Amino acid sequence: MPSAAERTRTLVQSTCSAVLIIPGLDGALPYQLMPDLRSVGPDGEVFLVFATDSPAVRAATHAQDDELNAVLEITDVAPVSVPHRIRGRAWLSGWLTRDPEQAAMEPGRTLLRLEVGEACVDDLWGADQVEPEEFASAAADPLIEHEAELLQHLHAAHAAEVQSLRGLLGERGESTTAGTAAVPVAIDRFGLRVRFTGVQCFDARFDFPEPVRDVNELRYAMHTLFDAAAG
Numbered sequence: 190m191p192s193a194a195e196r197t198r199t200l201v202q203s204t205c206s207a208v209l210i211i212p213g214l215d216g217a218l219p220y221q222l223m224p225d226l227r228s229v230g231p232d233g234e235v236f237l238v239f240a241t242d243s244p245a246v247r248a249a250t251h252a253q254d255d256e257l258n259a260v261l262e263i264t265d266v267a268p269v270s271v272p273h274r275i276r277g278r279a280w281l282s283g284w285l286t287r288d289p290e291q292a293a294m295e296p297g298r299t300l301l302r303l304e305v306g307e308a309c310v311d312d313l314w315g316a317d318q319v320e321p322e323e324f325a326s327a328a329a330d331p332l333i334e335h336e337a338e339l340l341q342h343l344h345a346a347h348a349a350e351v352q353s354l355r356g357l358l359g360e361r362g363e364s365t366t367a368g369t370a371a372v373p374v375a376i377d378r379f380g381l382r383v384r385f386t387g388v389q390c391f392d393a394r395f396d397f398p399e400p401v402r403d404v405n406e407l408r409y410a411m412h413t414l415f416d417a418a419a420g
Contacts, residue, residue, distance in 0.1 A: 190379060193317030194327035197310045199377075200263045200279040201229055202329040204337070209237065209245050209303075210260040211285065217244040225298065227261075233325025235261060235281060235303040236288065246299045249287045259285040261303055265312065268337035269344045271372045271384050277312025281305050281324075313375060313382060313392065330377045331402055339407070343373040353418040354383055354395055378402070381414065 191199070209222045221244050224237040239245050249257055260282040267274045283306040287299065294300050308319040332339065343351055352371040369387035376382070380396035397410040 190314060191330065191377060192323070192327065193310055193314075194319050194323035195330065196277075196312055196314060196317075197279045197281070197308050197319050197324055198229065198327040199329040199333050200265055200277070200310065200312075201227065201235060201261075201281070203263075203265070203333050205263050205265045207261055207263045209285075210262060211245060211248050212258060214244050214248060221245075224301075230302075233305055233321055235305060237261070237301045237303060238294070238298055239301060241297050241299045243299075245285075245301060246287070249285050249301050252285075257285045259283065259303060267340075267374050269340050269372055269374065271374055272386055272390060273384075276375060277310065279308065279310040279312075281308045283307070283321075332377060332404070332407065335404055336376055339376055339404075340373050343376075343411075347415075350415045350418070351383060354381075354393070354414065355385065356418050356420070357395065357414075358393055376407075381411070 207224060207227060208219055209224065211217075211222070214222070224239055224245075226238040228236045230236055237245075245259075260280055263279045263281075265276045265278065267276050281303065283304045286302050286304070288302045305321045305324055307321065308324050310317055310319060330336075348371070351373050355369075355371060369385050369389060372384045372386060374382050374384040374392065378397075378400045380394055382392055382394050384390070384392050395414055398413060401407045401410050
């Protein structure tokens with residue numbers, strides 16, 4: 190399974206919604222504290238792009254050499270329609286400053302730097318703390334850029350095959366209520382997670398024979414799963 194640091198890094202580098210929480214800015218509207226872009230630097234710092242007139246930029250500018258505490262909260266929502274769509278959240282807390290490399294930014298936008306002091310994740314795998322060094326050295330899941338599209342395609346074009354995976358659950362699959370829907374809710378390099386919904390609602394993980402490195406290897410892994418389900 191992916192480590193807590195990998196899961197956190199994946200959420201940060203995904204397109205999940207994020208909001209920056211800064212003490213003293215309680216009156217700011219949520220959309221004003223949502224960065225336009227975010228990325229992770231070589232030392233694990235998180236770079237956030239905001240409109241120059243945003244409350245976040247004003248706060249970082251006013252703080253100057255003082256430490257400005259901030260928390261980046263990321264919310265991960267399943268890209269398919271399914272009960273309990275929030276798949277997880279991650280929080281990265283640390284110190285916010287204006288980045289000096291403003292020459293690279295277009296007019297009207299400002300780059301802020303969040304030096305991560307601590308992080309935690311609470312997702313489908315569980316709740317875990319993440320050390321800054323672990324976050325800095327972790328890699329995002331290689332499928333993250335394609336996950337939403339992959340899940341939507343599986344749900345729309347391969348619903349019968351996904352439903353057939355219930356046969357791999359043994360007695361648990363046999364005991365599920367007839368007509369229970371099967372929705373692919375998450376996919377990563379280690380396997381596929383399916384949410385069976387209806388009278389009963391539960392998740393099941395279907396691990397690949399070995400971790401995949403890209404979409405091409407994923408296709409082979411998925412065919413292997415479906416072939417196994419078909420008997």
